[in-house]
Amino acid sequence: MTSSRKLLVLGGMALAALGMLYGLYYAVFVEHQTLDQMGGSLTHAFASAAERNWSQSQTALQAYAATKYDYVRQVDAHSHWIGLGMLMIVLGVLFGRVNFSEAARQAIAICLLAGSAVFPLAVILQTYHHDALIFKALAVVGPALVICGLAATAWGFARHRTLA
Amino acid sequence: MATVAQSSLVLSTFAPMSARRLYIFGGIALIAAGMLFGDIFAVFVLHQNAGQQGAALIEASRAVAAHDASGATAAFGRLGGLLEDRGTKVDAHVHMLDAGYLALLLALVQPYIALSQATKKAMAGLFVLGGVLLPLGIFLIHYVGLAYSPFAVIGWASVLADSAGALLIFVLLVQAWGFWKYLQTRELTESELPAEDSMPSRALLTGGTLLVLLGFLHGAYYAGTMLYRHEQMETAILERMIGVASQDNLAAASGEVANFGNLAGARAVNIAAHSHIIEFGLLAMLLSFVQPYVFLSEKWKRRWVKVLLGGSAILPVFVLLELKLGLLAGGIADLGGLLVVIGLLGMLAGILRYSGHLDAAEGAR
Numbered sequence: 427m428t429s430s431r432k433l434l435v436l437g438g439m440a441l442a443a444l445g446m447l448y449g450l451y452y453a454v455f456v457e458h459q460t461l462d463q464m465g466g467s468l469t470h471a472f473a474s475a476a477e478r479n480w481s482q483s484q485t486a487l488q489a490y491a492a493t494k495y496d497y498v499r500q501v502d503a504h505s506h507w508i509g510l511g512m513l514m515i516v517l518g519v520l521f522g523r524v525n526f527s528e529a530a531r532q533a534i535a536i537c538l539l540a541g542s543a544v545f546p547l548a549v550i551l552q553t554y555h556h557d558a559l560i561f562k563a564l565a566v567v568g569p570a571l572v573i574c575g576l577a578a579t580a581w582g583f584a585r586h587r588t589l590a
Numbered sequence: 591m592a593t594v595a596q597s598s599l600v601l602s603t604f605a606p607m608s609a610r611r612l613y614i615f616g617g618i619a620l621i622a623a624g625m626l627f628g629d630i631f632a633v634f635v636l637h638q639n640a641g642q643q644g645a646a647l648i649e650a651s652r653a654v655a656a657h658d659a660s661g662a663t664a665a666f667g668r669l670g671g672l673l674e675d676r677g678t679k680v681d682a683h684v685h686m687l688d689a690g691y692l693a694l695l696l697a698l699v700q701p702y703i704a705l706s707q708a709t710k711k712a713m714a715g716l717f718v719l720g721g722v723l724l725p726l727g728i729f730l731i732h733y734v735g736l737a738y739s740p741f742a743v744i745g746w747a748s749v750l751a752d753s754a755g756a757l758l759i760f761v762l763l764v765q766a767w768g769f770w771k772y773l774q775t776r777e778l779t780e781s782e783l784p785a786e787d788s789m790p791s792r793a794l795l796t797g798g799t800l801l802v803l804l805g806f807l808h809g810a811y812y813a814g815t816m817l818y819r820h821e822q823m824e825t826a827i828l829e830r831m832i833g834v835a836s837q838d839n840l841a842a843a844s845g846e847v848a849n850f851g852n853l854a855g856a857r858a859v860n861i862a863a864h865s866h867i868i869e870f871g872l873l874a875m876l877l878s879f880v881q882p883y884v885f886l887s888e889k890w891k892r893r894w895v896k897v898l899l900g901g902s903a904i905l906p907v908f909v910l911l912e913l914k915l916g917l918l919a920g921g922i923a924d925l926g927g928l929l930v931v932i933g934l935l936g937m938l939a940g941i942l943r944y945s946g947h948l949d950a951a952e953g954a955r
Contacts, residue, residue, distance in 0.1 A: 469666035
């Protein structure tokens with residue numbers, strides 16, 4: 427097994443396991459409480475409005491928005507880590523058919539794996555600092571790396587057929 | 591000669607009741623069942639559920655107008671139930687599919703897992719069991735609730751789902767350990783899957799890569815241009831809804847509820863298109879590996895590939911078009927999903943024929 431394939435298969439398995447462990451932790455310790463908080467805030471916003479308590483209603487609505495912001499990103503990180511991990515493993519098995527030199531394949535594999543690890547991580551970190559530009563930038567760089575890596579892989583598959 | 595060599599290689603990689611066979615059958619069955627469940631959910635539950643959510647929000651607005659705080663709380667209680675009903679069904683669909691994809695993946699990497707055949711088989715059995723119990727547990731969450739549960743917020747169905755998830759993680763960790771052992775010796779424990787250079791395999795591989803790439807591009811476009819805007823719009827709509835309801839303007843509140851529903855719809859179709867196109871791409875790539883086991887004529891193999899890839903393109907495109915074309919596009923998208931299921935079942939039938947043929951020949955010896 428070449429080092430690029432090994433990198434993708436091992437990295438993919440690690441990412442999938444990480445995504446599942448995070449999902450398990452999240453489901454057991456965070457999700458139910460978060461959903462309760464989200465529902466509770468929205469209910470409180472409407473109930474406070476019914477009592478004409480505007481400031482409480484507004485505060486509850488902001489709490490709902492902040493909780494939902496976190497919830498969406500935490501679920502996204504879980505599913506993207508697992509999904510990208512699976513994609514890395516599949517590509518790892520297939521990588522022999524990418525018709526570039528091993529050095530080029532290694533560069534593509536690093537690009538794919540780095541993007542797959544960084545993107546969900548940046549998404550989770552956004553929940554700790556909602557407006558941090560660095561995490562937003564990382565959440566853009568991650569997918570960009572994966573897209574470039576994937577485009578190069580597709581090109582490598584196509585070259586394989588023309589050379590065969 | 592080449593055909594004989596190829597056949598014996600295929601035979602050696604698909605022994606009766608081997609871990610690989612369990613993963614392939616279990617994986618395809620889980621994916622087909624997950625897609626069928628998703629189609630049934632989309633036709634019979636999704637839109638009706640969205641309508642009921644809108645009705646609950648209108649009820650909450652009426653309660654605000656009537657200074658009825660307990661009425662608003664009760665309306666949100668109903669809304670919470672509806673969201674849980676929808677959410678658990680979406681999760682059951684997604685988790686069943688993902689367990690199926692992982693099973694196919696594990697079938698691919700078995701040669702690199704340095705464990706005994708008995709351990710591999712036991713792990714495959716546990717994985718398929720976990721893959722069935724996890725979505726079943728998630729599906730039951732809404733119906734079982736907190737009945738007889740000793741926990742404050744976690745019911746028995748959640749416990750079942752979480753335990754099944756832990757079982758899947760355990761199997762994956764054992765596979766990782768087996769892979770680590772392989773890296774020490776570098777000796778394959780069984781033959782690799784035969785690389786078939788046929789039209790169906792190539793079409794699935796190329797089509798799958800393109801679908802994944804398109805999915806990533808769409809996801810990046812959505813995250814870059816719509817995600818934050820949609821989040822801000824949601825809060826703004828809710829603020830307006832509360833504001834007009836408290837002024838007793840129920841017509842305007844109903845308008846805001848409609849806006850809220852449209853926004854939820856826009857988010858849902860973008861996320862669904864993004865996830866479905868990537869998952870179908872991954873599925874196509876994975877299925878390219880099992881083509882040597884599809885015991886059908888070349889013509890029928892090609893047909894199933896076309897049906898599967900056609901459905902894989904139709905579903906996400908028409909899911910996106912639902913915003914413009916409404917239920918017509920929704921119906922066509924459901925048809926796309928059905929095409930994928932049919933293509934998948936066609937391939938599964940071919941694999942079943944192949945294993946039956948293989949086992950019969952083995953038994954005759």
